Amino acid sequence: MTRLTRIIRHSLAALLCAATPASLAGAQTTGADALRAKIKSYSSVHDAEIVRELSNFLAIPNLASDRANIQRNVDLLIRMMSARGITARALESPSGGPPAVYGELTSPGASRTVVFYAHYDGQPVDTARWTTPPWQPVLRDKTIEAGGRVIPIPSSPGAMQGEWRLYGRSASDDKAPIVAMLAAIDALRAAGVSPSVNLKFFFEGEEEAGSGHLRELLERNADVLKADAWLFGDGPIHQSRRQQIVFGARGVMGVNLTVYGPARGLHSGHYGNWAPNPVTMIANLVASMRNDDGRILIKHYYDDVTPIGAAEKRAIAEIPSIDSALRAELALGATESRNAPLMERIALPALNLRGIRGGNVNELSSNTIPTEATASIDFRLVPKQTPEHVRKLVEAHLAAQGYFVVDHTPTAAERVAHARVVKATWEPGYAASRVPLDAPLSRATLRAVQDALGGPVVALPMLGGSLPLSTFESVLHTPLIVLPIVNHDNSQHSDNENLRMQNLFDGVLVYAGVLAKLGTYWRPVL
C-alpha cells in the first residue's frame, strides 16, 4: 500500500465518520474482528513465552535507589527491545538519576509519531508482609486471598487461564505494559500488519521515587523525543474490568513530618503529663490537617481548586459504579464522606496518610514516652494546584500549630530553643494534567481501542492516581493520553502486587489495535 493510497483511504474514512457514523461502525467492525482474532490467536500460542519474558523482567529488583539493579533492568530492557528490531539505548541522567531507556521503531509510510511511556522502577517493599518474596515472581492459580497455590508457568502453549495471577513487585506497576507492548509488536508482525504510527519508547527509572530527574532528562533529549503524542502505559483499568482510557491525572507530592519529645525515652509514670509526648503531638498534628472524611483543614487549601466541570461530570456518570462491590470486597462498612461516589472523590485534592510511627504497640509496647514520632503523607493535586504552593500552605499550617519548621534533624540547641520542632522532609512532586476529551487524538484513540476490544470502553477525564504528565507537557508541549491495561485489584504499591493474566492478554490486544489503527483514525476534525 502506497502512502498516497493510505492518505486517500484515511480521508475517506474521516469523511464517512463525520457523515454516517452508524454505517461506518458497521463497515469497520469486519476488519477489526479479523485483526482481533489474529492477535488473540497469537497470544494464545505464545502465552507461556510472554509470561516468561515478564517473569524474568520482574526477577530484577527495581528500586530507583538501587543503582546496580537499575542497571540490570536497563540492560535487559535494551535486549528485549533490540530483539524486536527497536533501536534502543539508555538516556543517562547527568545529575545522577536512574537512566531512562529510549527506543525507536519507524513504520514505512506512517506520518505520525507516538511515544509509548512506561516505567521500569517499582515502589519500595516491606518484604515481611509479602507471602512470597517481591522479586521472586510466582504464578498462582487464584489470588492469595482466594487460596491461590503457586503453579509453574505451563510448558505447552494455550494453557494459561485468564484468572491466574503473576505475583511480584511491578507485575502490574509498571512492567506489564512494557511486555504487552512488545508482544503487541510481535503479534502485529505475525498478522502481517504494519503499525499505523512511528513508535518511540521512553521507559522511566524513577517514577515511583518521585521523578526527580525527569525534567532534566526530557529537556536534554527534547529533540530526540519529538512526537505528535505520548501514550502512557501506566495505572489500572476500571474496577468493572472494562478497558479505560484516561485523559488526565492528579499530581502528587509527599512529605515526612517528624516531631520530637524528650532526648531519651522516659518512664511514663515518672515523667508523663510533664514531658511532651511526640505521639500525641503527631496525632494532634494529623488531626489538625485532615478530618476523618478526607476534608483538608489547612487554611486556603481549596482556594485555587476549581470544582470538576459539566463535561467531566457527564463522563463520570457514564462509568459503571462499582462502589458497593468494592466496599464488600474490601470489608468496608462505609466509605468516607457518607459513601460519596469513588469517581467523584478521586477528582478532589487529597491528603493521604501513608503511615505513622512512634514508640511501640502491642507486645513491644512499654510504658515509655517515646523520643519522636513521624507521619508520612502524600498529597494528590488537581489542576491549578502546584507543589510549591501546597508546600507553602502546609508549612504555614505547621507554624500556625506552634511548630518551628526545619528541613533537617534538629540539633539539641534547636530543640531547646523552641517549644515544638517539626522536621519536614519533602519529596519531589509534580502538578496535575488534563487533555480535552474531544481532541482528534482523544477521539482516534477511543475509536481504535473500541475496535480492538469490540466492546464498551470507560473514558475517564482524570485518573485518581498520578503520572508526571505535567512535566512532559511543560517541556515537550505534546498531548498525552493514558492507556492502562492492568487489573484494579493488583495490590499496586502494597505487598503481594500481582497481575491478572486476562489483563495481560487484553493489553496485547489493546496495544496491537492502537498501533494498527491510531494513525488511520487520527485526522483533524474536518
Add this chain to the structure above:
Amino acid sequence: MTRLTRIIRHSLAALLCAATPASLAGAQTTGADALRAKIKSYSSVHDAEIVRELSNFLAIPNLASDRANIQRNVDLLIRMMSARGITARALESPSGGPPAVYGELTSPGASRTVVFYAHYDGQPVDTARWTTPPWQPVLRDKTIEAGGRVIPIPSSPGAMQGEWRLYGRSASDDKAPIVAMLAAIDALRAAGVSPSVNLKFFFEGEEEAGSGHLRELLERNADVLKADAWLFGDGPIHQSRRQQIVFGARGVMGVNLTVYGPARGLHSGHYGNWAPNPVTMIANLVASMRNDDGRILIKHYYDDVTPIGAAEKRAIAEIPSIDSALRAELALGATESRNAPLMERIALPALNLRGIRGGNVNELSSNTIPTEATASIDFRLVPKQTPEHVRKLVEAHLAAQGYFVVDHTPTAAERVAHARVVKATWEPGYAASRVPLDAPLSRATLRAVQDALGGPVVALPMLGGSLPLSTFESVLHTPLIVLPIVNHDNSQHSDNENLRMQNLFDGVLVYAGVLAKLGTYWRPVL
C-alpha cells in the same frame, strides 16, 4: 543482748524521741555515723563482688512471658538467698502466672516483721535500639550519651567508681534493689549488727506485665505473708540524686486500640478520599482523647478525681525542683501545660501514648492506604479511680466517636456491618494507693533512712510511677512504703537501661540502716 534489755532500750528511745527530739538526734548521730562507716567499708571491699552478682543476675532474660528464663531467674534467686541463710522457695501461681520467690530471715529478739518487695521480671525490649544487647550486661566508665566505654568489672576491690554505670535490662528496674538488700544483710553481719526486724521477701515475676496473677498469689499465701509492713524496693530516687521515700503510687492500666481501613492496602491515588484511612482514624481518635497539654478529654474522666491535699502540697513544695535542669538534659524547649512543675503534673491522672503504628514512614513509605493502625496507651490512676471505671469511660468514649468496640480481631462480617470498628485489648491493671505521712511506720522509716545517709531525704506523698500497692493493701491490709535506690536517669522501660554504681552502694547503706534501726524507731505514738 536479751530481748528484755532491747525492749527497755527501745521504749526509752521512743520516750526520748517524743520528749527531746533535738538531743536524741545528737545522741543517735554518733551510733549512726559508726554504722555508716562500717557499711561503707564493707561495700568498698566487696564492690566488684556485689556488681558481679548483679551482672550475673541481669544476664538471664526476664520477660514475664518467657517461662523458661523466668524459671532460671527463680532458681538463681533462690540460690542467692539461700547463700545468706534465707529460707527461700518459689510460690507457684496455680493459674499459670510466673512464680513469686518467697524467703524468710528471722532476727533473734525482733518483734516486728517486714516484707521486702522487689520484682525480678523486666519490661519488653526493642533490641535494635540498644547499644549493647539488653541481656548481656556491660559496665561503662560513663553514660553512653557522655561517650562511656565498656570496661571490665575490676578484679581488685575498692576500684569501682560512683559514676560508672552497669547497662542491661532490669539493671535498675528492678534487680538492683534485690542485690542491694542481700549485700546489706552481708554488710550488717560483717559489722556484727543484728537486723531490728524479722525479714520476709516477696520477689514478683510479672510486675512489668501488669501483675495479672498477683492477687491470687497473695490470697493463697496470705498467712505466710503476714507482716507489720511491706517495704518496696522499686522505682528511682529523686532527680536531685537525693534519697527518696515514697508513701504512695499511682495505679496503672494499659490498652492497645486498633482501627481498620480496607482489607488490603490500596493505592492512595485511586482510592484515597474514598476508602477510610486507618492512620487518620487513629490520629483523630488519639486527638479526641487527650490534648497536647495532657488534659484528658474523655467525658466524666475527672469526676472521681480528688485534687491533691494541703499536706501533700507542702511535702511537694519542700522537694528540690529539678525541672529546668531536666528540660536542658532532655533537650526540651518546653514541658506540657506551660512548664507546670513536674511534681504537680505526676500527681494528676495521665493518659500516655506508648506508641502508634500504621503503614510506613520515611524510606519505607509508599503511596498506600494502610489496612490498620494501632495506638498503645497507658493510664496512670490516682486514688479513687478504678481500672474498671476507667475502662468503662474509655469504651463509652470510643462508642461516642462512632466506633463499634470489640475485644478480638474483627471478622470481615463485623467490619462490613459497622462503619468503624475498634479492637480494644486491655492489659491487667490496678488502682492507686497512698499511706499517711505521719503514721508511726512512716516516721520510723524516714528517721532510719536519715540516719543511714546522714543527710536530707525527700518525702514524696505519691510516686508518678505505679506499683501494685492497692492489690497488696486490699488483700493483706498491711501498710506499705516505697524505698527506692536507683538513679532517675536509668532509661528504665526504654533502651539502654542502666544503674549508676553510686546508687547501688548508697542503696546498700540505706537498706542496711533500715534493717538495723527500723524496729528500734518503730513505736506507736505515745
